[in-house]
Amino acid sequence: MKVRRDAWSHEDDLLLAETILRHIRDDSTQVAAFDEAGDELNRTSAACGYRWNAEVRTRYVDAVEIAKKQRKERKRTSDQKQRQKPESQTIDTKKLIHEIEQDAPVRSMSHLTLNFEDCITFLSTYSTKDSLELRSENNELVMENDRLKRENEELTLKYHQLIENRKKVIDEYTLLMSVFDQASKIEEKKYVN
Template identity: 35%
Template sequence: MTAIRQDAWSEEDDLILAEVTLRHIREGSTQLSAFEEVGEKIGRTAAACGFRWNSFVRKKYEAAIQIAKAQRQKRNQHRKQASAFASIAGSGMGGPLASEGAVRSDGIVEELSIDAVIRFLRQWKGSYQEMVRHVRQLEKELNDKQDELERLRNLNDELSRQVSDVSTDYRVVNDDYKALIQIMDRARKLAFLAEEEEESKTRFKMDENGNLERIE
């Protein structure tokens, strides 16, 4: 059993801790696994390694940590691209991509044959052309919808104008009708007053002797 050291950390211990932890970060492993590995190498507990990393060593390697994370992200992207390539190239080509070349344990494809690449590119070209046709069809439908929308807007403007004209005509006719009613009402009143005036006038007639007498 390895003895657990209680002495102070040396520069070499810190360097081992940094190198192993950064490697685990690049490979997508956990820091706990890194601390356990370092503890086995230098005879310390994983907890002690973790405390040393977080309290002292990490601050000296902030830039290296960011680089390691970027390398891990790039590595994961390569794995996804390799997996997608294998899936696309293998579908519809008589079998998986593994039959055309070797696939490493980290997901990177090696030793692809020229025939597999050509078939993949031909299939990709066909997919691209189909996508282009679909995009053109969507553009045509969009243009048709825009033309229809413009036609409906013009029709709406024309109907709005007609409604406005009808409203104006209605107001004019309504005003003329009111004026006519008022004229007719005044004419009736004038006729009624004329009749009353005519009836109120004194009438005379001539008798047999040639004298005028009032008619009641």
């Protein structure tokens, strides 16, 4: 029995599966997994993707589900850690606030009002500037999107015209070849008779 030079061995399939399962657990993409496996197996990522989807994946359905559960659990614990603040940090913040209140000089109410008004003015101006910039950027993107849609429609129309022209050229070529064929047959008959 001949073995193709590029045939997949059991070890190749195993390495491909391990790589993809690791990427699933790490919340990475299959494309990245195919790229990595391709580098390790000296194959293209497309070949790895085809092999995974056509042959290997069906053998690892349970393992894929377990990897997805592990990914979900890892995300959940990561989110919980981010939400929890260390106790020492909370105490330090409370101490800092207390020290600031003790050391702060007494200020007049008008000075505080001025600061609040400045803050409100700044924030309202800042959000307005942001809003105007975002609106302007959005308008530019809408215009660019419209331009690209028009360009896409024009290119699609040109593509269909080229397909039609190609069909016509092929038909004309076929007709021309049949005329040449018939002419050559007539010429042969002349010489035979």
